[in-house]
């Protein structure tokens with residue numbers, strides 16, 4: 001398949017995945033700007049729509065005032081509003097769009113995956129493993145969510161599916177020791193990548209953070225720069241709560257980037273814009289479904305146009 005065709009396919013999948021968010025915004029904008037000028041009333045309605053679409057209060061104010069700068073008191077079509085917003089959103093997202101690339105010289109490149117229970121960590125690890133295998137990289141999976149037997153089984157299924165070795169232990173085993181062993185295994189077989197799953201819930205928040213800190217401390221005995229990436233997985237359907245999750249994790253461990261999942265199941269795609277404005281952390285990818293191919297690369301232009309329900313400008 002040519003690159004262009006492949007890109008077209010990605011864009012339509014992304015657009016389909018984001019359809020709940022884009023129809024909320026598109027219908028809202030259509031409703032506000034039917035035979036309407038950009039006046040105080042419509043600006044306020046637009047600002048409310050952007051806030052309820054999870055873009056955040058500050059971003060909503062910034063986007064509407066930008067629009068008002070050039071169009072105030074002028075007739076405006078819904079499409080012009082969507083195009084102007086997509087361009088501004090793209091400018092906000094451009095600096096954070098950054099794929100999670102593997103440095104083959106690290107052998108192995110160690111990625112710690114963190115996030116609250118059910119955010120989609122294990123599924124995302126399976127999707128990343130599929131993606132890296134397709135690049136001919138050798139991948140080892142560490143079933144570090146030793147707190148939940150089902151999480152270990154789920155990772156094992158992804159391991160079978162992708163042909164990646166899964167390092168796992170019995171429920172309740174020490175997660176840090178398991179991560180250490182997984183890295184040793186990866187070194188022994190000259191693997192390129194180790195993806196470490198972690199628990200999303202222990203008895204309480206401080207237990208969870210202490211466990212993550214211990215995992216990091218222990219794997220640094222093998223490689224002082226490990227983990228090379230610490231990716232926080234966020235469930236988009238939690239909306240504004242995703243912002244407080246970033247705050248909580250960032251306080252205690254160093255987060256290097258984000259992956260936002262379940263965008264297909266919610267009208268809350270705007271949360272990516274709020275996250276970018278508030279934290280400026282790299283966004284590596286987004287999840288728009290449960291299958292291996294539903295982890296999409298995060299690109300500012302495609303995402304902002306899909307979010308506003310617009311076609312790809314290069315189509």
Ligand SMILES: Nc1nc2c(ncn2[C@@H]2O[C@H](COP(=O)(O)OP(=O)(O)OP(=O)(O)O)[C@@H](O)[C@H]2O)c(=O)[nH]1
Nearest residue numbers: 117118119120121122123151200261262287288289
């Ligand atoms: N629709 C949709 N579902 C997703 C996506 N990512 C994950 N899921 C589903 O969300 C549920 C939870 O995902 P898990 O991967 O088990 O989440 P986790 O963070 O590992 O959860 P714990 O193991 O409980 O810590 C599963 O049913 C996944 O199939 C996505 O992008 N879209």
